Amino acid sequence: MCGAGQQTLELPPGTDLSRHTVLAGTVLIDPGPNDAGQTLGGAFVRLLDGTGEFTAEVVSSASGAFRFFAAPGDWTIRALHPLGTGETPLSAPGPGLFSVEVTVS
Amino acid sequence: MSREDVLVTPDWAEQNLDTDGVVFVEVDEDTTAYDAGHIPGAVKINWKTELQDPVIRDFVDRGAFEKLLSNKGISNEDTVVLYGGNNNWFAAYAYWYFKLYGHRDVRLLDGGRKKWELDGRPLSTEEVSRPATSYTAQEQDTSIRAFRQEALEAIGTQNLVDVRSPDEFSGKILAPAHLLQECAQRPGHIPTALNVPWSKAANEDGTFKSDADLRALYGAAGLDASRPTIAYCRIGERSSHTWFVLHELLELSEVKNYDGSWTEYGSLVGAPIELGTKG
Numbered sequence: 181m182c183g184a185g186q187q188t189l190e191l192p193p194g195t196d197l198s199r200h201t202v203l204a205g206t207v208l209i210d211p212g213p214n215d216a217g218q219t220l221g222g223a224f225v226r227l228l229d230g231t232g233e234f235t236a237e238v239v240s241s242a243s244g245a246f247r248f249f250a251a252p253g254d255w256t257i258r259a260l261h262p263l264g265t266g267e268t269p270l271s272a273p274g275p276g277l278f279s280v281e282v283t284v285s
Numbered sequence: 286m287s288r289e290d291v292l293v294t295p296d297w298a299e300q301n302l303d304t305d306g307v308v309f310v311e312v313d314e315d316t317t318a319y320d321a322g323h324i325p326g327a328v329k330i331n332w333k334t335e336l337q338d339p340v341i342r343d344f345v346d347r348g349a350f351e352k353l354l355s356n357k358g359i360s361n362e363d364t365v366v367l368y369g370g371n372n373n374w375f376a377a378y379a380y381w382y383f384k385l386y387g388h389r390d391v392r393l394l395d396g397g398r399k400k401w402e403l404d405g406r407p408l409s410t411e412e413v414s415r416p417a418t419s420y421t422a423q424e425q426d427t428s429i430r431a432f433r434q435e436a437l438e439a440i441g442t443q444n445l446v447d448v449r450s451p452d453e454f455s456g457k458i459l460a461p462a463h464l465l466q467e468c469a470q471r472p473g474h475i476p477t478a479l480n481v482p483w484s485k486a487a488n489e490d491g492t493f494k495s496d497a498d499l500r501a502l503y504g505a506a507g508l509d510a511s512r513p514t515i516a517y518c519r520i521g522e523r524s525s526h527t528w529f530v531l532h533e534l535l536e537l538s539e540v541k542n543y544d545g546s547w548t549e550y551g552s553l554v555g556a557p558i559e560l561g562t563k564g
Contacts, residue, residue, distance in 0.1 A: 224399055226489065234484040235450065236461060237372070251452075260489065262405045 201272050204247035205280035207240045207259045219244030223261040230254040259284050291533040293392050308359050312369045312379040322408030328357050332375040350386050351422045358415025368394035372491045378525040381542055387423025399491040431515045431541035444514040445478035448527045454480040456560040469551025473558040481506045483523040486530045513539035517546040
């Protein structure tokens with residue numbers, strides 16, 4: 181029972197954003213300079229702490245969504261996919277919902 | 286024994302998909318990934334519904350394990366190659382479990398599902414059925430399984446390796462926030478335990494680090510290779526990953542996995558608990 185649940189952007193019931201720090205977002209594929217990115221499901225999304233140390237990993241949903249329950253602090257979200265890798269830093273100064281996009285190229 | 290006897294590369298696996306006597310088994314607590322696409326020919330084992338007793342907190346007994354493997358079409362002579370999601374956590378747990386019941390030749394697929402998918406290797410949704418066998422298991426080999434009394438007796442006398450995250454170890458949290466919350470009554474760790482999170486033994490693609498890197502990792506953490514070792518986590522699956530590293534890859538003698546782990550230890554009345562990080 182250690183696996184992460186289904187990944188969606190909807191928060192589970194009982195999530196209290198005055199207490200919880202939720203990092204949520206979408207994995208995109210970089211299509212080139214002129215197009216918007218397409219969402220990318222099935223990416224391995226890794227949450228790394230301020231020192232780059234592994235904290236958690238989930239798989240993005242069919243629509244590219246992922247979320248982590250974390251703590252306030254500086255994080256990096258890194259995505260691995262057969263099409264490439266990408267990462268985005270994210271700072272969460274306190275509780276709340278923090279959104280992020282990670283583009284894989 | 287060597288790394289090749291316990292761990293197969295994705296290349297080896299792909300070349301041996303149709304080899305007689307090699308059975309691929311995907312192990313997870315959630316088998317929806319298997320159903321959406323699995324290694325061609327692989328059967329699935331559900332960690333929760335097939336390997337755990339439905340009533341008491343323990344494994345299925347020897348007879349039930351024999352029946353399970355017989356129904357899956359796995360024979361005593363087969364080379365069983367295990368893989369799964371979550372960086373092979375549940376596959377490593379199943380590896381330890383197969384060893385516990387005496388399976389002769391069991392191996393892990395290095396990197397599990399993650400590396401296989403990242404490599405873009407084939408997945409299949411075809412239903413797999415194998416002819417039933419009559420599998421014979423051995424009595425449990427408790428030289429690799431630790432119980433709570435042994436965990437207590439190991440304090441200050443053996444290596445205790447706590448493979449949970451630093452925040453679980455220090456007692457700040459009872460369970461990683463993004464996971465299901467199966468909790469002990471009290472946070473903290475077993476006194477004298479070292480904290481070496483399981484993830485430090487793996488590369489980001491899920492493969493194991495080199496033997497030299499692994500030796501350096503546990504050496505720097507203060508593991509005394511001349512003493513017996515007990516690994517634990519919260520429910521015993523992340524510590525199976527570390528048990529595999531210490532016992533199968535680094536070939537340390539007397540390494541046990543404490544599957545009761547923190548959900549048991551942290552609920553024991555009167556058991557000593559330490560809080561905070563190591564000074």
